[in-house]
Amino acid sequence: MANTILIGAQWGDEGKGKIIDFLTETAEIVVRSQGGNNAGHTVIVGGTKYVLHLIPSGILRPGTKCVIGNGVVLDPIAVAGEIDGLTAKGVSVTPENLLISDAAHLVLPYHRHLDEAREIAKGAGKIGTTKRGIGPAYGDKIARVGLRMADLLNPAVFSEKLATRVAENNETLARYGIAPLDFEQTLAQLLAAGKSLAPFVGNTVVFLHKSVREKKHMLFEGAQGTFLDIDHGTYPYVTSSNTTAGGACTGSGVPPHHIDSVLGVMKAYTTRVGEGPFPTEDEGLGDMLHGMGREFGSTTGRARRCGWFDAVAVRYAGMINGIDTLAVTNLDGLDSLASVKICTHYRLNGALLETPPMDYAQLAACEPVYIEMPGWLTPTDQIRDWNLMPERAKDYLLKICDLSGAKLSIASVGPNREQTILL
Numbered sequence: 001m002a003n004t005i006l007i008g009a010q011w012g013d014e015g016k017g018k019i020i021d022f023l024t025e026t027a028e029i030v031v032r033s034q035g036g037n038n039a040g041h042t043v044i045v046g047g048t049k050y051v052l053h054l055i056p057s058g059i060l061r062p063g064t065k066c067v068i069g070n071g072v073v074l075d076p077i078a079v080a081g082e083i084d085g086l087t088a089k090g091v092s093v094t095p096e097n098l099l100i101s102d103a104a105h106l107v108l109p110y111h112r113h114l115d116e117a118r119e120i121a122k123g124a125g126k127i128g129t130t131k132r133g134i135g136p137a138y139g140d141k142i143a144r145v146g147l148r149m150a151d152l153l154n155p156a157v158f159s160e161k162l163a164t165r166v167a168e169n170n171e172t173l174a175r176y177g178i179a180p181l182d183f184e185q186t187l188a189q190l191l192a193a194g195k196s197l198a199p200f201v202g203n204t205v206v207f208l209h210k211s212v213r214e215k216k217h218m219l220f221e222g223a224q225g226t227f228l229d230i231d232h233g234t235y236p237y238v239t240s241s242n243t244t245a246g247g248a249c250t251g252s253g254v255p256p257h258h259i260d261s262v263l264g265v266m267k268a269y270t271t272r273v274g275e276g277p278f279p280t281e282d283e284g285l286g287d288m289l290h291g292m293g294r295e296f297g298s299t300t301g302r303a304r305r306c307g308w309f310d311a312v313a314v315r316y317a318g319m320i321n322g323i324d325t326l327a328v329t330n331l332d333g334l335d336s337l338a339s340v341k342i343c344t345h346y347r348l349n350g351a352l353l354e355t356p357p358m359d360y361a362q363l364a365a366c367e368p369v370y371i372e373m374p375g376w377l378t379p380t381d382q383i384r385d386w387n388l389m390p391e392r393a394k395d396y397l398l399k400i401c402d403l404s405g406a407k408l409s410i411a412s413v414g415p416n417r418e419q420t421i422l423l
């Protein structure tokens, strides 16, 4: 396996965690380069379910080194808790297999409070965030008032910087009617988390470049999905980081010429959580999938909105990310349907569009243009070999990849490692 960036080609929750876990069999290093604990990667290994929020999924493979890069925003209390949770489940998390960037920005308690308060204040216009403080933390980073991992490891510096930030944020919180943070208590909690994270912290850029020289195989695991990208997504209904392939380079310090391929992960249909336009949304399909116990968020437990496969969106994701091959997940979710729809174009004011408009009001006004294919009406979850796949399921998979402009490389028919078909 060469150096690969894996990204979500839709609105997140594409099943990336499972594909990453499958690929880490051959990856020596797994890098997270953006987002924070708004992500939730579900991986099932040996019958045990693991939900990872910030720690790369590679942690579940002995011998794989996991890196949390500079582009990530990190809630120290949440990460320390995630490490404890994994350790309690018997997963070894040590400085040998986890390295955290000293340049990663911190998500601090006032970010979480502000995230929630701003959402409430927006009323019906809310974004539907995960309330993990992601937007306010990236906002502080860009405004150059953020605190970083390196600060947390230096209590005197951290205390001084935090005092200023808490004082300023308490004024803002007061405007939303939220009780002020107690500085001493906040400081003590953060320093305790910092102390437990300290052994894991270092210069990840230097480590990754050494790994490049040693020709180690790297997998960059994207969080969220293309249409939640701060630049290319359905703004403002997006997250606050670059979820697209370029984000893996800026968020890790590994330059583009060391990347060999980009793998897009997408569901055989479409889902999104939170607000914002979703042209192929179909409540009937959502009811069916929810009735099967599928499509509830792993971070917030929210029922995901569901819709038909949207080739217009994924075609665009292919352009932005330079997707070479596609992994299609959740095919088994469609097993019981007599026919399946695929959106090939949008119609807007009488015009046929190949790619989505960037203005969200226009996107919301787009009508999907569908083709329909016969369903395969056969359970696929036990299939392990492409040649044994129902012909109609193969036709569907090849069609959605063809319309999206990239080659199919993996088909996934269930959450377990074994339920993966490599082409």
Ligand code: IMP
Pocket (backbone or CB within 6 Å): 011, 012, 013, 038, 039, 040, 127, 128, 129, 130, 131, 132, 133, 134, 135, 223, 224, 228, 237, 238, 239, 240, 273, 274, 275
């Ligand atoms: P935030 O990232 O919490 O600020 O949320 C902004 C938008 O991104 C909301 O619509 C969230 O539901 C969505 N979002 C954030 N993380 C994920 C994820 O891991 N999967 C799917 N949607 C996400």
